Amino acid sequence: MFKTLPLRVLPICHALKRFARFQSTSKSITVDAKSYPSDEWTNIPPFILDLITRKLHKNHNHPIGILHDLIKSEMSGMGYTIYDDFHPIVTKYQNFDSLGFPEDHVGRSKSDTYYFNKNHLLRTHTSAHEQECFINSKTPGYLITADVYRRDEVDRTHYPAFHQMEGARIWPRGDLEQIRKDIEAIPKTNIIVEDPFRDQPVTENNPAQEHMTLEEIKLVSTHLKKTVEYVVNQVFEKARESAKLAGSTEQYLTEPLRVRWVEAYFPWTGPSWEIEVWWKGDWLECCGCGVVQQQVLLNSNLGDDKLSWAFGIGLDRIAMLLFGIPDIRLFWTQDERFHKQFQQGRINTFVPYSKYPGVKRDVSFWLNNDVKLHCNDLMEIVRTHAGDTAESVVLVDEFTHPKTGKQSQCYRINYQSMDRNLTNAEINEVHKKVEKDLVENFKIEIR
Numbered sequence: 001m002f003k004t005l006p007l008r009v010l011p012i013c014h015a016l017k018r019f020a021r022f023q024s025t026s027k028s029i030t031v032d033a034k035s036y037p038s039d040e041w042t043n044i045p046p047f048i049l050d051l052i053t054r055k056l057h058k059n060h061n062h063p064i065g066i067l068h069d070l071i072k073s074e075m076s077g078m079g080y081t082i083y084d085d086f087h088p089i090v091t092k093y094q095n096f097d098s099l100g101f102p103e104d105h106v107g108r109s110k111s112d113t114y115y116f117n118k119n120h121l122l123r124t125h126t127s128a129h130e131q132e133c134f135i136n137s138k139t140p141g142y143l144i145t146a147d148v149y150r151r152d153e154v155d156r157t158h159y160p161a162f163h164q165m166e167g168a169r170i171w172p173r174g175d176l177e178q179i180r181k182d183i184e185a186i187p188k189t190n191i192i193v194e195d196p197f198r199d200q201p202v203t204e205n206n207p208a209q210e211h212m213t214l215e216e217i218k219l220v221s222t223h224l225k226k227t228v229e230y231v232v233n234q235v236f237e238k239a240r241e242s243a244k245l246a247g248s249t250e251q252y253l254t255e256p257l258r259v260r261w262v263e264a265y266f267p268w269t270g271p272s273w274e275i276e277v278w279w280k281g282d283w284l285e286c287c288g289c290g291v292v293q294q295q296v297l298l299n300s301n302l303g304d305d306k307l308s309w310a311f312g313i314g315l316d317r318i319a320m321l322l323f324g325i326p327d328i329r330l331f332w333t334q335d336e337r338f339h340k341q342f343q344q345g346r347i348n349t350f351v352p353y354s355k356y357p358g359v360k361r362d363v364s365f366w367l368n369n370d371v372k373l374h375c376n377d378l379m380e381i382v383r384t385h386a387g388d389t390a391e392s393v394v395l396v397d398e399f400t401h402p403k404t405g406k407q408s409q410c411y412r413i414n415y416q417s418m419d420r421n422l423t424n425a426e427i428n429e430v431h432k433k434v435e436k437d438l439v440e441n442f443k444i445e446i447r
């Protein structure tokens with residue numbers, strides 16, 4: 001098993017001073033007046049706690065909030081209750097068990113997920129709230145938007161916090177006519193769709209749930225896919241309109257929008273798919289979805305006579321494309337030069353306000369045979385000491401010594417601030433702390 005990532009308690013934490021909404025000691029972490037006793041699962045550093053106060057999706061003048069508002073308004077009047085205020089701390093049951101995650105699913109591991117303790121964690125996806133929404137929603141569908149958290153790499157498109165929008169729809173079984181009517185009611189688009197699975201949703205790799213008929217699966221999945229295509233179309237059409245208004249004449253602006261469906265796997269849906277959007281020469285994965293497993297509906301006290309679909313859209317990558325944001329860290333900057341560029345209801349291209357040089361430093365070491373160092377542990381240590389000045393961390397070299405059998409790794413860290421120049425002295429200091437932390441907590445030997 002993975003080594004416990006030690007709880008790092010920074011005595012002078014800028015977040016504590018700013019918000020005073022959380023407090024960490026070695027025994028417990030208190031957030032919004034609720035205390036979570038620490039145990040061997042605890043692995044949340046203070047800078048992550050700082051992020052949970054930000055709620056970027058509710059800021060109407062922030063790219064994430066603007067995108068959220070756009071999707072909400074395009075889907076208004078279609079029967080979806082809006083939820084966008086769920087607290088990010090959820091139980092293991094909500095995030096994994098209620099959705100049927102296998103016990104050995106990698107998502108449950110401490111190297112991937114931020115735990116307060118063995119029972120409480122920062123949600124890794126908005127699906128964590130599906131059960132309560134299935135129970136509480138009074139409309140045929142619901143939408144949940146929230147910040148979600150995952151331990152991950154450090155680079156321009158990965159950040160430990162990001163945003164998702166979950167959607168779901170439910171029907172009583174036995175009224176297929178209603179589903180047909182609902183499909184007809186979804187506004188038509190001119191999107192070009194590649195979908196080998198539309199008429200044959202069930203394949204060897206993407207099995208049906210036994211209790212469902214093929215007709216039921218076809219209707220539910222057609223409603224799901226047309227809904228997702230509609231959302232994607234509205235968002236990307238809006239982006240094109242804005243680009244044209246701003247005077248752009250790029251070729252992609254006149255081509256019809258293209259999407260394709262690929263098969264996928266999620267523990268709580270079957271069959272499952274992902275939609276990819278062709279945008280400026282690349283396929284962009286943007287939404288996982290599928291026909292909800294009956295067990296999830298049973299867990300939500302809805303009985304065995306319902307049919308349902310669910311999807312989860314990642315907002316940050318889409319917002320990066322729409323607004324021309326080159327680095328995901330920019331969403332979290334407090335710099336006015338970023339924030340003053342965006343306004344409610346407008347999609348405009350970000351104008352970089354400056355480019356400060358990056359400084360690369362390597363950390364090379366022998367791993368300790370007895371202490372496992374997951375690359376996400378190293379990423380976390382860098383983020384803890386460098387904060388948002390860590391632009392990227394890449395494993396550049398790895399080998400095993402032929403005689404001693406010892407394993408060597410070298411990671412290259414690019415320290416680069418988006419808002420100011422970094423001095424050599426401060427980078428040296430941060431880099432030293434990174435090395436010291438690795439030595440103390442993972443018993444590595446610096447080379």
Ligand code: DAH
Nearest residue numbers: 125127288289290310311312
């Ligand atoms: N929660 C999934 C993720 O984070 C996305 C997703 C996939 C949500 C399928 C869904 C779904 O509701 O049905 O990758």
